[in-house]
Amino acid sequence: PSLNQKIKNLSGGNQQKVSIAKGLMNKTKVLILDEPTRGVDVGAKTEIYEIINSLKKEKVGIIMISSEMPELLGMSDRIMVMHDGIKKGELKREDANQEAIMSMILS
Known part of the structure; x- marks a missing residue:
């Protein structure tokens, strides 16, 4: 270009x-x-x-x-899940995995 x-x-x-x-x-x-x-x-x-x-x-x-799980897990130092402006949970990189994130999403 x-x-x-x-x-x-x-x-x-x-x-x-x-x-x-x-x-x-x-x-x-x-x-x-x-x-x-x-x-x-x-x-x-x-x-x-x-x-x-x-x-x-x-x-x-x-x-x-x-909204891409591999992107979150591969790029983030911390992951925070929010819904309607409310924090549902936060994880440090070493504690983050798909199951932990899905648990926060579904809580």
């Missing part, structure tokens, strides 16, 4: 990467990502995960909202 290409004409993965870049233009300390890999191909997911991990190393706080 060229610099002059309209964002709406980019692939879903490239649109997501542009959105993340826009969020970083003002020396952002915390970035909120809502379903950052929804609808993108596997290659773009990997690139987005690499960007997120790079930002974490640069001490940018990441709040990621995701």
